[in-house]
Amino acid sequence: MILLEKIRAAGFGALALATGAALPAAAQEAAIYSGMDRVHPVWAESGMVSAQERVAAEVGRDILAAGGNAVDAGVAVAFALAVTLPRAGNLGGGGFMLVHDAETGETHAIDYREMAPAGATRDMFLDAAGEADSELSRYSGAASGVPGTVAGMRMALDEYGSMSWADVIAPAIRLAEEGITVTPDLADSLEASQERLTKYPSAAAIFYKDGGEFYRPGDNFVQADLAATLKTIAEQGPDGFYKGPVAEAIAKSVTDAGGNMTVEDLANYKAINREPVKGTYRGYEIVSMPPPSSGGVHLVQILNTLEGYPIGALGENSAETIHLMAEAMKLAYADRSEYLGDPDFVDVPVSQLMSKDYAADMRAKISASFATPSEQIKPADLAPYESDQTTHFSIIDKDGNAVSNTYTINFSYGSGLVADGTGVLMNNEMDDFSAKPGVPNAYGLIGGDANAVEAGKRPLSSMTPTIVNKDGEVWLVTGSPGGARIITTVLQVIMNMIDHDMNVAEASTAARIHHQWLPDELRIEEGISLDTQRALQAKGHTISLQEVMGSTQSVMKDPETGFLLGASDPRRAGAATVGY
Known part of the structure; x- marks a missing residue:
């Protein structure tokens, strides 16, 4: 029985197929199909990626089709999203990854959440009257915790991946260097975030054209500084981010904007396997x-x-x-x-x-x-x-390995600060601490002493x-x-x-x-x-x-047919679930 007939026999309906030209002939993609009675998921035989942005999802699918495993694809997707979904994908933020190893049956949790700098103090976001000051915790240099994404991706690849570091970063470098096509979603988000992104000249120079003109759908959007940073990370590993010129630029930009992050804070960052x-x-x-x-x-x-x-x-x-x-x-x-x-x-x-x-x-x-x-x-x-501008991706490969990853820079485009010369948008995750016990954060969440600000601490998520x-x-x-x-x-x-x-x-x-x-x-x-x-x-x-x-970005494995079935939430434009 051919594949489409098997899918129909399993009750999933007829799905439209499109073959990716750059992939092996077996590589296929399908969109959610709405039939007379049910909404049907995307399906695939061998591997599947569900992510908030289509180009990044396709990067992950390409890695799977080339023989990479779910972790290889996950790391590639994470770096690609830093280019294609800058409001949430990131190098300057952090998050959490679950990795399921099909061979051992074990699931591992990688914590690469941001950390408070060594100079952080419990009352750093209180004003002279002792009240929480949201401007400090959300929009100043002090809003940024020490980023964890690069360290987290390296830990995942070293411990559970199969491809080289340079190979999984290469697609992101190409996208940043050659440019991406501006989608309506990206154009709308940049226009909506203009006030915050023009506060810092380093951000305005990247995200708006000369004279402050908006990027429009169909424009080519090049991020040369980010491409250079990605190349340095690819060549030097995490040291290319946490040490040397990139780390110095991040520390200086954060400090100049009112924060207290140092090169030592960056050098001391560690992801944790929990x-x-x-x-x-x-x-x-x-x-x-x-x-x-x-x-x-x-x-x-x-x-x-x-x-x-x-x-x-x-x-x-x-x-x-x-x-x-x-x-x-x-x-x-x-x-x-x-x-x-x-x-x-x-x-x-x-x-x-x-x-x-x-x-x-x-x-x-x-x-x-x-x-x-x-x-x-x-x-x-x-x-x-957490902000609505967090992003998630889910992956299952042909061997049954799986990755579930959520990461963020908190608000859309984080604090709006780009570290000069790096293309790296900085997070404002320090707002996820309890600036003052009993006072809600930006999303109405109440916190207490357990989530108070403290040097070296990771904010609750x-x-x-x-x-x-x-x-x-x-x-x-x-x-x-x-x-x-x-x-x-x-x-x-x-x-x-x-x-x-x-x-x-x-x-x-x-x-x-x-x-x-x-x-x-x-x-x-x-x-x-x-x-x-x-x-x-x-x-x-x-x-x-x-x-x-x-x-939501979801992938499931049907226990009866063995097929992978996935779906990207229609609540946001631009998401895609792709497989092969």
């Missing part, structure tokens, strides 16, 4: 990031709580299901405010938060009939923001790169940007597939909800019916209809 957190949900194994990401802990915590309810029978996005989800979310986000932080500095009660017994205690606090006001919810008595296993094999690789809403976005993709029997495309497109304890409002997208909204209001929920949440 043990992932693991839980179960209705027979599936959930593997996700540990602290300093709060994502994995609270993803498992919420799933544990909801496992005690017949969610599938209650129905997708019914008032009963949404109510239970919101109540479980509130309890988890209250705990986040108290207990989560960098485990190298504070004791995080991970096992207690993720225990099934604790989930039973949480269910005892939930009324099926009424919403508990957030002011009545406090963090449990236990022993001891909501990034939730996740791998779901079924019967010991990788079943789903997923993740999303979305700040405080990352955890709940990933949660709903998983629940949609397990509880509501959706395919990966349907799970990616379904309407989403979010509650983060404070503010006490149930955020919903368009698509939740008015009858459901009224039923939720009758239970005591305050409904807030707002813009869309998240941008």
Whole structure:
């Protein structure tokens, strides 16, 4: 039976195919197909990449088609996104990567989150009156933590990759040097970010034409300084970024903009290989990031709580299901405010938060009939923001190795500061610390002493790169940007597939909800019916209809056919899932 017939027999419908001219004849790509009754995912036989930007996704696919594994492709995609998706892809930020090794069956967690410089102090973002100053924590040189992306990618490639460092960076160098075609999405984002990006001449000179004219769709956008930096990194390894002229330029630019980052801070940066957190949900194994990401802990915590309810029978996005989800979310986000932080500095009660017994205690606090006001919810008595412009990619290769990676520079285009002569946009991740306990950050998240600013500390994150296993094999690789809403976005993709029997495309497109304890409002997208909204209001929920949440990039392996099925969230333009 030929491949297309197998796909049809498996119930996935007829999908349009397009052969990539630069690839072997077997390399193929497909777009999400909307049939009469269902939305169908992209499919492939051998390898698949799902990323927020098409050119970078195709770079990863090319690496897979050339014989590279999932980690080789992941590192190549990360560097390419620094060129093609500058508002979120980065060299000047950091993040988290899960790597599944099919041969050993083990999953590894790489923490390359930014670190506070040695000169950082607890009260550095308070004004003379002792109040949090968001200008300092978001837009000044002090907003930048020591970047981790280059170190994280090198650790991943050295420990789990198969190709050379120079080979996986080469596509990014070519894209920066020769230029990329400006898409409508890139043009719109640059126009929207003009005020911040023109604050610093080093950024304005790169992202706008002479005289400040905007780039338009179809223009060729060259980033010569970034190409030179990428070449230095390719030739010298991470030392080309963390030491020498590039490090000196970063430290000087940050300091000149009011920060205190030194060349020693950059030279001392280390990525960390951590043990992932693991839980179960209705027979599936959930593997996700540990602290300093709060994502994995609270993803498992919420799933544990909801496992005690017949969610599938209650129905997708019914008032009963949404109510239970919101109540479980509130309890988890209250705990986040108290207990989560960098485990190298504070004791995080991970096992207690993720225990099934604790989930039973949480269910005892939930009324099926009424919403508990957030002011009545406090963090449990236990022993001891991310921006929408974060980006995620998911990869599975022909051997079953998998990568789930989420990284960011926080706000769109970070702090807006480009280190002079390097092309490197700097992050503003220091805002993810609690500038003052009890005061919300840019995304409304409350933090306490566990996430206070401290030299060498990594700020708490909501990034939730996740791998779901079924019967010991990788079943789903997923993740999303979305700040405080990352955890709940990933949660709903998983629940949609397990509880509501959706395919990966349907799970990616379904309407989403979010509650983060404070503010006490149930955020919903368009698509939740008015009858459901009224039923939720009758239970005591305050409904807030707002813009869309998240941008999931997901790949799954169908256990019956062995085919790879993927989907890029349609909520943002430019994303692509490609395979061969």
